[in-house]
Amino acid sequence: MSDSMLDAYRQVRGHSRSICAPLETEDYVIQSMPDVSPTRWHLAHTTWFFETFCLKNLPDYQPEQPAFEVLFNSYYNAVGEQFPRERRGLLSRPTVAEVWRYRDQVDEAMIDLLARPDRESIVSDEVLRTGLNHEQQHQELMLTDLLHVFSCNPLHPVYSASAVRDCDPVDEVRWIESPAERIETIGFEETKDGKFCFDNELPRHRVLLSPHAIANRLVTNGEYLDFVEDGGYDDPSYWLSAGWATVQSEAWRAPMYWHLGEEGWYQFTLAGLRPVEENAPVCHLSYFEADAFARWSGCRLPTEFEWEVAVRDSGESIVDAFGSRWQWTASDYAPYPKYTAPEGAIGEYNGKFMCGQKVLRGSSVATPSGHERLSYRNFFPPSMRWQFCGIRLAMDLE
Amino acid sequence: MSDSMLDAYRQVRGHSRSICAPLETEDYVIQSMPDVSPTRWHLAHTTWFFETFCLKNLPDYQPEQPAFEVLFNSYYNAVGEQFPRERRGLLSRPTVAEVWRYRDQVDEAMIDLLARPDRESIVSDEVLRTGLNHEQQHQELMLTDLLHVFSCNPLHPVYSASAVRDCDPVDEVRWIESPAERIETIGFEETKDGKFCFDNELPRHRVLLSPHAIANRLVTNGEYLDFVEDGGYDDPSYWLSAGWATVQSEAWRAPMYWHLGEEGWYQFTLAGLRPVEENAPVCHLSYFEADAFARWSGCRLPTEFEWEVAVRDSGESIVDAFGSRWQWTASDYAPYPKYTAPEGAIGEYNGKFMCGQKVLRGSSVATPSGHERLSYRNFFPPSMRWQFCGIRLAMDLE
Amino acid sequence: MSDSMLDAYRQVRGHSRSICAPLETEDYVIQSMPDVSPTRWHLAHTTWFFETFCLKNLPDYQPEQPAFEVLFNSYYNAVGEQFPRERRGLLSRPTVAEVWRYRDQVDEAMIDLLARPDRESIVSDEVLRTGLNHEQQHQELMLTDLLHVFSCNPLHPVYSASAVRDCDPVDEVRWIESPAERIETIGFEETKDGKFCFDNELPRHRVLLSPHAIANRLVTNGEYLDFVEDGGYDDPSYWLSAGWATVQSEAWRAPMYWHLGEEGWYQFTLAGLRPVEENAPVCHLSYFEADAFARWSGCRLPTEFEWEVAVRDSGESIVDAFGSRWQWTASDYAPYPKYTAPEGAIGEYNGKFMCGQKVLRGSSVATPSGHERLSYRNFFPPSMRWQFCGIRLAMDLE
Amino acid sequence: MSDSMLDAYRQVRGHSRSICAPLETEDYVIQSMPDVSPTRWHLAHTTWFFETFCLKNLPDYQPEQPAFEVLFNSYYNAVGEQFPRERRGLLSRPTVAEVWRYRDQVDEAMIDLLARPDRESIVSDEVLRTGLNHEQQHQELMLTDLLHVFSCNPLHPVYSASAVRDCDPVDEVRWIESPAERIETIGFEETKDGKFCFDNELPRHRVLLSPHAIANRLVTNGEYLDFVEDGGYDDPSYWLSAGWATVQSEAWRAPMYWHLGEEGWYQFTLAGLRPVEENAPVCHLSYFEADAFARWSGCRLPTEFEWEVAVRDSGESIVDAFGSRWQWTASDYAPYPKYTAPEGAIGEYNGKFMCGQKVLRGSSVATPSGHERLSYRNFFPPSMRWQFCGIRLAMDLE
């Protein structure tokens, strides 16, 4: 076990470094909006996690940089003072080089720890896996945040020319039907789904599903463009009240990163500014937009339970469940029956955010491989657009 | 049917006038925060509803005050332009006397209409009942809004000295148990629950309930004071993240309208400023506070389905289900399966608010008698405190 | 002396009542923006001034309404706690009738006091005159505030149909020249200018004037319309930087209360909504607009000293110095050399506002007769538009 | 002349590079508040000035980076579109290395240009001197902005350990008296004051001075500490109304960068966090604080004319006129009589900011040597604190 844990540690930590390969030093320090963190902060914060929840269990561990405890704590009230989130972009120090040094120090100590025969008495597999999954979550955020940072720059910097691929034409949607009311069991199942899940995927429990159908594929840019051109952003009847208010106050006319040029719509991507590709799954839209598009289509969004059961049961007939776009669901982010948050600081991870957010299922092009999971519950406020989110439609059946 | 409709019309419209009996002219025009509407506005807006959805169906109906259509429209995008909600308190005209005149004119025309033998071809029972229930909702808002208006005044005006009664001591909570998983049918049932419901109470549908128990009575001021004095507002571990942020930004230390005096806590009420009464059900708190109190108590809030089933099945063993405090539930305000909004302007009533709100069940001291209903779903954002909201606890059973 | 003081008291206090003659009760309570106070507040606050600075000197005086001391104090830190300015519109009580009663009580006590042979040992002429001039200032504010309140109402209420008169065509501007550098004495001169001035008009002192000319009359609506139609609001080169920022953020396209209708520009006035009258002096514009118009005209605004000397020396050849529009000057509102604020609460009157404001000279149609004075210094922030302000041009001479 | 211009160009441009010697790459890109610009932006913007107003006069000049015209334009509406000021910190590109390359390219082209015999027909001495003085202004801003950036960092980065020197004890203030009213001539005088001034220092003109005295030295930290400890920040009677409002809203308790530690007051400086030195001139305070301190002292601030005459006439008996702290004056920043802004974009330099700002005279430790001038008029809003500003007192004489 320890060996595979060591491998996993090396693999995950190394992937963070790979993500940074195309970056200039200056790219690491910008916070382009309060939701965005500088890349340098992600690198240090994920390291802080291992230092705080693993290395500090060692009786003789001395942090080399005690100030980092405050600087790179995020939202863990139980761990102490935090540097304010919206001020992360005000820090020029520690430098990027110093942060890489901090990572190296912690990695060295972690690798020593992982090699110790008594390791499990010092830090549990559960905590280690949480740390690795936490770093993977931040790897996705690093990409989404870099996209936002670059999008603010009129020079249209390119993160990687190969970050966006061409798409083939898509077929008509096929509807995967679930024609009868049924009870299904939902949530993480260790024997089938692997060794790790977040607390919000438990307890496994039974839900009642109504007759419904779910689309085999995601909504494309071309389909979404029909909504835009049909006046979707001008007609309040498609929108939730809060969504319509946001359309007005933010002057939304299209998904985030879309720009109307003289020759049509362009989209800013990690590969720079490119014409909107009709066949690609639509991306970077809010729950409000996903919901309005669904209403305009005469459909609705799936619940997270419909999604989980359909993906579990449909094999290859369902496309892009993972690795393309997070899929907004109709479900509010709420605890599963009998959910209890873990004790201590790690218990602050998920439960306290269960208010005012919608669940997204699947994963995206930005999700590191190996991080996706059938029972995975991502969540964001309904106005959020900077993640790689898209739409899978559903509908009621009689 | 028309006779009883006429009676109902007279009764409901007359009740609005009774609510205003203690008021000075000046009290009708104040908007003390954006959520509050001036009493005068409520009186005119409920009248506008009958004019717009009933009288305008008459081929020869001429509104005496066409400008009122914009002034007293609220959120019905389909009906046309609206005067901005947060500016309702900027209007000194029409005067209160003119608004009473407007009510009289519309009442006269409505009573003529209700007496017509062909009335049902002009306006349906459904629309009439919607209008009456709509007015009843605004009657509750008139009282909650007046309480807020008066609360801003250092002179502590008294709406009615008899608005608050003394309370007897309460017994220990008894838990009404539902020990097995079960499927129950939820939603408005015409044959048992009466002639009218709002669209959000339908379709009637089946839900799966986990084993749980629900408290037979509401949480008292005395019990809530224990939470306050135990440092409930100082410890983030009891709070949702958004709730804790609100506690900080709003400097909450106790429920709304509570003031710490030299001799203890006082509460501003419709009967003026009074010492907090230990035995009374706690009131004027947000979902965040209800949820934090429940967590501190080792309990949780009930779901709206648990609430509906318990009240349906428990007879007199459940106390204060109606007529005391609206009861926050753990449920997000979401459409029932296969819900569709009605066509047209009336369809804007409920569905478009199904985002970011929590369901409250029961009714309050401010709810007009006859307006409560087992399947009634009230809803407010989780930070809202100015309604008469309280707490009924629940817990999981193994 | 006491007799004339009694007459003055009765005259000034009576004028406040006259201003209210056209009002409905509802009109007295609205605060349409933070700068505006409800009429009822003006009536009570001016009364509070006499109670606080005159009646409370009587050893046995008992205020009937001690709570009014906080409610109707304005900005006098030395007098104690104040009810927050921006919340004046949240109060429905005391009622308008109660405020009139408060005025009657104080008037009765004041008239008794003014009749006492030892009156001057209790309250000085200086304080009485300050109280009367203070009330006159609020009389002007009552009118400007009512105009703003009514302007928010889509019903376009008319304060008084006779509040606006037609204007005759105007002649070309004549320039009153002051061709040589000269030293002049500025400020209030008791022997010539009367018995009273505010502290900011003193000390009388000498200033150095450059060669210049000043316009004999005010800028008209027609002339200002040329600026509007010449793109004045679209070209940053006419504007101060802060002015241009305000034009952008407030979307200014014309003076306040102007509305572009299908048949041209309309202006909301105390006589209701009327076509903009070309010959009337332009009104309700900010310093930024006055300054931009002057720059567009190839002129500048006069300094307050140029204004004072020109009006002093020019007799009837200068028109509308008083009683039409306050005239923005180029002068920042600063203390005169050796200025010191009076001791005590009355010393808070003027000096502490000497920052970030521009001086206006003359008086307006809303100024009560007898309140204007050659040395009078009105002052407002440069973005302020709701007063009756206009433009008199000046220019440098070689 | 061209030779000395070339020397000046090399000297000034080289000084910008010296200022950056202690910096890490990350330090160049942070914008810690809207008033602050990233160092990298200052370096590019000053370069853009030479490119725009000098090199573009060359018929065949091709900018290598046309996008820089928008990115590094600041407030020159006449030159075209500007990247919004408050978003300068969102840009990670161009990198610091690319900006140095941009500087090198422009320097090379400028040096070629300066060597041309026909140089004066392409670009005037006036424009070149404006460009050099503009760069010197930004050199001062680079230091003040870096201090602010570093001050946001809990690691307390040190810009240069030698940036702050110890101070000797100071003597009692001596008052330089001007006991009679007198007329003096003010403004830039080419024959005595050098070759260059900004437009706001002209026209030279006569002013009338009242009898007064001015302090021979600046107020020290120790003297200011007396004000702090005497409750200066708790008593509204010392403060302008707008100043008192700022004290409340910003929770000011001491000058900017002061922190109360367990052993007394500390001050964050370019040399890091250090105990407040009693003998050093007080620094980093707003006009509001300077004015309140003066009132508490029974003095006032000098006018800018009193300052200029005193420094002109007093030789060495006046200390720290230059090179220590900018000195707040009582004067509003206003145009001199007959001032006209230059034509074209360069005319946007000063005149349009003449509203709502106070004049500061002298220069500071951060001012590059050779940039100070007797007639120099610096200006900032009265709440501004991040520059190196201090206090020189004055008083009226009878």
Ligand SMILES: [Fe+3]
């Ligand atoms: Fe994290």
Ligand SMILES: [Fe+3]
């Ligand atoms: Fe309504």
Ligand SMILES: [Fe+3]
């Ligand atoms: Fe006043």
Ligand SMILES: [Fe+3]
């Ligand atoms: Fe510049």
